[in-house]
Amino acid sequence: xxxxxxxxxxxxxELSREEIEHVLSTAESFKEVSTxxxxxxxxxxxxxxxxxxxxxxxxxxxxxxVAAKRLxxxxxxxxxxxxSVKKGETLTDTGxxxxxxxxxxIVVRHSSSGAPAMLAESLKANVVNAGDGWHEHPTQxxxxxxxxxxxxxxxxxxxxxxxxxIAHSRVARSNIWGLTKLGALVTVCAPKVLIPEGIEQMGVxxxxxxxxxxxxxxxxxxxxxxxxxxxxxxxxxxxxYFKTFGITSQRLKKLKKNIIVMHPGPINRGIEISSEVADGxxxxxxxxxxxxxxxxxxxxxxxSNSQQE
Ligand code: CP
Numbered sequence: 037x038x039x040x041x042x043x044x045x046x047x048x049x050e051l052s053r054e055e056i057e058h059v060l061s062t063a064e065s066f067k068e069v070s071t072x073x074x075x076x077x078x079x080x081x082x083x084x085x086x087x088x089x090x091x092x093x094x095x096x097x098x099x100x101x102v103a104a105k106r107l108x109x110x111x112x113x114x115x116x117x118x119x120s121v122k123k124g125e126t127l128t129d130t131g132x133x134x135x136x137x138x139x140x141x142i143v144v145r146h147s148s149s150g151a152p153a154m155l156a157e158s159l160k161a162n163v164v165n166a167g168d169g170w171h172e173h174p175t176q177x178x179x180x181x182x183x184x185x186x187x188x189x190x191x192x193x194x195x196x197x198x199x200x201x202i203a204h205s206r207v208a209r210s211n212i213w214g215l216t217k218l219g220a221l222v223t224v225c226a227p228k229v230l231i232p233e234g235i236e237q238m239g240v241x242x243x244x245x246x247x248x249x250x251x252x253x254x255x256x257x258x259x260x261x262x263x264x265x266x267x268x269x270x271x272x273x274x275x276x277y278f279k280t281f282g283i284t285s286q287r288l289k290k291l292k293k294n295i296i297v298m299h300p301g302p303i304n305r306g307i308e309i310s311s312e313v314a315d316g317x318x319x320x321x322x323x324x325x326x327x328x329x330x331x332x333x334x335x336x337x338x339x340s341n342s343q344q345e
Contacts, residue, residue, distance in 0.1 A: 087100055135159050203229070
């Protein structure tokens with residue numbers, strides 16, 4: 037790829053196959069940095085990265101901070117609870133003030149879909165989406181694909197099943213965009229109430245039968261049940277969900293021996309996945325977390341060095 041032209045990283049829908057592959061290969065070159073005794077390169081020395089998280093996060097926020105520090109950037113985490121957001125300041129005004137403080141890159145997590153895109157339009161600073169509403173979580177999908185590629189060696193032709201709360205999941209949406217662009221065969225599986233209407237148009241197969249979803253799968257990406265987002269009567273109860281859709285060792289025994297089990301975290305043990313599977317030999321859950329550093333280093337590096345047309 038000749039040059040990276042995107043000022044911001046907002047989602048995988050807007051990236052081409054070539055651009056996604058470029059992020060993954062850039063991440064590959066950064067992965068080794070975290071194995072050094074001095075885990076640092078000067079790629080973003082003198083740059084300032086601000087983490088602006090309006091929703092709770094453990095993995096993504098810490099991972100972006102670690103990634104920025106590994107690139108030698110200065111990092112500031114805005115504590116939303118004690119910020120002027122609590123006095124009614126809008127997202128755009130907060131962003132403009134952070135930019136006035138000479139931030140170069142703003143990493144945003146927000147409960148509203150499209151919030152990072154809105155910020156990106158009004159700022160010169162680079163904006164990276166760390167998860168917006170039910171819309172996209174691009175760096176999560178990139179680290180999921182990075183992990184698959186590392187484990188199996190390719191994405192093209194892989195059978196990947198995404199199981200769980202598809203309707204409320206930005207992780208599912210970003211994974212579907214990314215995996216289908218890279219030639220994987222994607223199946224989504226959940227109770228009817230958790231599958232958005234028309235999702236087939238994104239190029240995925242839909243099933244409500246877990247055994248059908250997992251049969252022949254090379255990898256399964258298990259999603260958390262977002263009980264906090266929907267308490268309607270139609271929403272499945274936890275025990276009922278675990279019995280019908282939970283990824284358990286009994287189910288795993290019937291599948292490909294080397295099936296890869298992924299989960300973006302946080303996991304709910306005994307709801308969407310059993311502890312035995314989450315901690316078992318097919319699980320790459322913690323490797324995904326480690327790979328998040330290299331992927332986020334790549335994301336920060338590429339947007340910061342973008343050459344707009
Ligand atoms: N996977 C993920 O987004 O986790 P956090 O909510 O902890 O950032």
